[in-house]
Amino acid sequence: MQSDQFSALMRVAERPPQVFVSGSGSWLVDDAGRRYLDFVQGWASNCLGHSPPELTQALGEQAQRLVNCSPAFYNEPAARLAGLIAEHSCFDQVFFCNSGAEANEGAIKLARKWGATHRAGAFEIITFDNAFHGRTLATMSASGKPQWEALFEPKVAGFPKAPFGDLGAVARLISQRTAAVMLEPVQGEAGVIAATREFMRGLRALTRECGVLLIVDEIQTGIGRSGRLFAYEHAAIEPDIMTLGKGLGGGAPLAALAARDSVCCFEPGDQGGTFNGNPLMTAVGCAVMHALLAPGFLEKVARTGDYLRLRLEQLSSWHGLGEVRGQGLLLALELGSDSGPLLVERARERGLLLNSPRPGVLRFMPALNVGSGEIDTAVDLLDALLRQH
Numbered sequence: 001m002q003s004d005q006f007s008a009l010m011r012v013a014e015r016p017p018q019v020f021v022s023g024s025g026s027w028l029v030d031d032a033g034r035r036y037l038d039f040v041q042g043w044a045s046n047c048l049g050h051s052p053p054e055l056t057q058a059l060g061e062q063a064q065r066l067v068n069c070s071p072a073f074y075n076e077p078a079a080r081l082a083g084l085i086a087e088h089s090c091f092d093q094v095f096f097c098n099s100g101a102e103a104n105e106g107a108i109k110l111a112r113k114w115g116a117t118h119r120a121g122a123f124e125i126i127t128f129d130n131a132f133h134g135r136t137l138a139t140m141s142a143s144g145k146p147q148w149e150a151l152f153e154p155k156v157a158g159f160p161k162a163p164f165g166d167l168g169a170v171a172r173l174i175s176q177r178t179a180a181v182m183l184e185p186v187q188g189e190a191g192v193i194a195a196t197r198e199f200m201r202g203l204r205a206l207t208r209e210c211g212v213l214l215i216v217d218e219i220q221t222g223i224g225r226s227g228r229l230f231a232y233e234h235a236a237i238e239p240d241i242m243t244l245g246k247g248l249g250g251g252a253p254l255a256a257l258a259a260r261d262s263v264c265c266f267e268p269g270d271q272g273g274t275f276n277g278n279p280l281m282t283a284v285g286c287a288v289m290h291a292l293l294a295p296g297f298l299e300k301v302a303r304t305g306d307y308l309r310l311r312l313e314q315l316s317s318w319h320g321l322g323e324v325r326g327q328g329l330l331l332a333l334e335l336g337s338d339s340g341p342l343l344v345e346r347a348r349e350r351g352l353l354l355n356s357p358r359p360g361v362l363r364f365m366p367a368l369n370v371g372s373g374e375i376d377t378a379v380d381l382l383d384a385l386l387r388q389h
């Protein structure tokens with residue numbers, strides 16, 4: 001295809017020339033028939049790889065039965081998926097939506113409504129430096145991305161920021177205006193920075209003591225990515241609100257806001273959306289959840305994550321690079337120089353898709369069912385690239 005065929009697409013990203021036409025498991029194919037080993041997987045959303053049979057079967061069957069009936073009516077797959085999430089988490093009620101940012105908007109609204117009705121009008125939500133919560137105006141305001149500071153002013157007010165990991169700073173920001181504290185258990189876009197278990201536990205204790213809510217944004221970390229179904233489980237805590245996206249739909253647009261009964265204060269009319277909880281997407285979500293909950297699946301993700309970490313650590317020691325960090329199959333390799341974007345480009349030319357969320361970092365987010373042979377292929381290719389570098 002000629003690149004001018006894409007001129008009607010609004011330019012919101014610098015895209016490489018490849019045009020992808022099909023995919024299967026860990027592999028993508030472009031319009032020239034070239035195969036690429038995909039360690040980006042739709043930005044960590046294709047948790048079962050490209051076009052897995054579970055997903056295509058659920059889509060096909062549900063599409064023939066019922067695509068959409070209106071969010072003002074009950075449908076069976078939505079109820080089933082909400083039940084599955086509630087059964088396997090500490091949350092009681094679920095609201096479905098179409099993107100992670102929309103789920104976080106819902107969490108912000110729910111916390112503000114809760115603050116208005118249960119905490120004398122409290123509305124502030126404390127968030128963190130370098131956080132990423134989405135691209136709507138409120139979620140950009142909640143994010144702590146330095147490059148966004150001057151964009152789309154004025155921002156939505158009410159998101160004081162603390163340094164990530166600094167419990168004392170959070171304590172100093174909590175006031176009568178505070179409704180909640182919101183964080184990513186692993187800050188993905190910031191370069192894969194995991195909150196420590198002590199920080200997560202400290203935040204839970206502090207928010208309980210001060211009578212404010214704890215919100216975990218598990219859009220990137222949830223649905224098995226961390227090696228557990230939800231990353232908050234690593235800290236053995238129970239947050240009040242959680243948001244999900246990405247992996248929940250296995251690549252199809254599905255997200256969710258989950259909350260404990262005591263926090264669920266929306267009244268009819270407060271929240272909604274035309275496509276929210278439609279049976280087509282929630283049937284896909286059920287198929288994804290069943291695949292993840294199959295005996296041994298999550299244990300295997302944790303083992304595969306350990307293997308990828310080991311191989312990246314070898315690569316790092318061979319080439320004098322930096323730290324390997326993250327959880328499960330959300331890992332990063334510190335490069336020690338700003339070579340990330342160049343390496344991503346060179347790797348793509350050689351048939352490996354990677355991501356560099358910061359110039360000095362490579363991020364790895366393969367399918368949760370990636371094979372150890374595929375990990376070896378990726379590491380060997382990177383090794384060869386680094387030798388030439």
Ligand code: PLP
Nearest residue numbers: 099100101132133134219220245
């Ligand atoms: N929150 C986190 C932690 C994310 O990683 C992302 C996307 O990368 C979002 C929110 C936004 O999700 P979406 O792009 O589906 O709106």
